[in-house]
Amino acid sequence: MYFKGTYTALITPFRTDQQVDFEILEKLVERQVKSGVDGIVPVGTTGESPTLRADEHLKVIERTVQIVAGRCKVIAGTGANSTSEAVELTLAAKAFGVDGTLQVTPYYNKPNNNGLVQHFSAIADLGVPVVLYNVPGRTSREIPISVVTELAQHANIVSIKEAAGSVDRVSDIIKACNLEILSGDDVLAVPMIKSGACGVISVASNIIPLQVCEMIHFALNNEFNRAEDVHNTWVKLFDDLFIDTNPIPVKAAASMLGLVDEVYRLPLCKMNLDLRNQLQKTMKKLGIIV
Secondary structure, eight states: OOSOEEEEEOOOOBOTTSSBOHHHHHHHHHHHHHTTOSEEETTSGGGTGGGSOHHHHHHHHHHHHHHHTTSSEEEEEOOOSSHHHHHHHHHHHHHHTOSEEEEEOOOSSOOOHHHHHHHHHHHHTTSSOEEEEEOHHHHSOOOOHHHHHHHTTSTTEEEEEEOSSOHHHHHHHHHHOOOEEEESOGGGHHHHHHTTOOEEEESGGGTOHHHHHHHHHHHHTTOHHHHHHHHHHHHHHHHHTTSSSTTHHHHHHHHHTTSSOOOOOTTOOOOOHHHHHHHHHHHHHTTSOO
């Protein structure tokens, strides 16, 4: 398998002056590697990619690859709603030595099926393993199973991140073609693996990487009772990390842990006090913070 196990959709730390904090980025990456994750996904949606300049975007990827230094895999978020921009970002990431790229469905412009095939194929032609990213709640455009099936024939399109909230799609994809599947939702990771997925691109592992790795390890070893026990322990956190727009809650949680300053770039901003208190209460109840 190209990508199997736990991959952390890494948050991007900012300083109070709104600049990317590369010193904290190094600490975040080291924490993930030492926790045993199988890979790191910098500058996805959780990494606030829409508000990073192109030079910052690429610098975060480059530094992540340098810090990881081959100790786990790096899947760079290099998607865009413009094919030429996605190609440009992917070529740069390829030069840095990434193991793969995460390619979100082009958002807002809602391409037709042929446009989707041409878009993803143009990126895959660059020679870097591609993880398709199906997240219609963000892009307003699902990648239809027929398109997934056609794209799966490309040698460099190796996986799909499923974040549409549907376990049934996992079964449908497996029936239709030979493509690896990664859950895009922590709360659905175990049932998706039961249906044939091979891992997760996780938000929660920013906060509890050891526990997410344990849950996925059990599930991939068909120890589903143990995986579900871990899931049930942490499911309230999984839910509360999405009580506001991702990555606002996970960055707030990381701030409560003392990992980062809680700084966003507009249009993202801090959640209201009631939601923050709810998240803090959950983290205290679970013993993540005191």
